[in-house]
Amino acid sequence: MSAVTVVPADRLIIVDGEALLLEFSAPEGLHALQWKGESGHTEWTDGPNRLLTAADYGEQVAPFVTAWQAEKARREEDAAREAAARALPDARAAKTAEIQSGYDAALAASLTMPVDSPTAQDVSIGAALFAVDDAEGLAFVRETHAARRDELLAAVAAAESVEAVQAVEVSYAV
Template sequence: MPAVTVVPSDKLIIVDGEALVFAYEAPASLHALQWSGETGHTEWTDGRPNQPLTAADYATQVAPFVTAWQAEKARREEDAAREAAARALPDAKAAKTAEVLSGYDAALAASLTMPTETPTAQDVSIGAALFAVDDAEGLAFVRETHAARRVELLAAVEAADTVEAVQAVEVSYAV
């Protein structure tokens, strides 16, 4: 049997050290119930002395509070699971969108600075300027090609209706 503390005025039930605060039914004059797992007592606000509880009292005096606590805990866990599921798709879309945008930047940088493996911002600027001077139409084509792929990928992310569908969007650019 679990250790249980009940304090109705605080709407508090603690089972094995885990406290939950919620509305539940209790006798009007019950100040507190303490149960160690084997024995316990009740405390009253109406002048009654503390009343001892034994294992024989568990089913009628303690178990209803444990059952209420278990139901509240299960309800909260279900709510948390629903909230997590509701956040999962927007979070997955945000992460994939960031990946698409980062991939676009990397593809454009790579196209402008080949064969540099890890181009700096200066390398990209110089590469763009040189490309524009040498082949302005080619630069426009590269930018349009990468931009079109970015739009395509972002549309696929937006259209996805499950986390799995978002994760299945493969971010790739022709470089």
């Protein structure tokens, strides 16, 4: 049997150290109930404390444990539903960030080849030189990467499950 504390005035039930606030009914005048293992006691606002024995558990303690278990299960179900509802938007946001990062990297690589780890300055200089040498080529590279980015973003927007979002492979031709 569990360790149980009940404080009706505070709408508090604690089972094995886990506290929940919930609505429940209790006998009139019950200030608190304490139970640990095989025994416990009740504290009353209008009378003396009363000892509880193992024989009292089913009638005196178990209803509070049952109420606590039902409330805990309800909260866990609510949390699971909320997590499921957030999963797809969270997956879409993460994949969108991955797509944008891939776009930025592909554009930087296209402007700075053969530099392995281009800096912002390398990208700026590469873009300026590319624009001077081949403005149409620069426009083509930007449009090609932007079209791929938009294609990937559309696939993410159309995905109806987390798995479908995660299946979108982020790749750019560089």
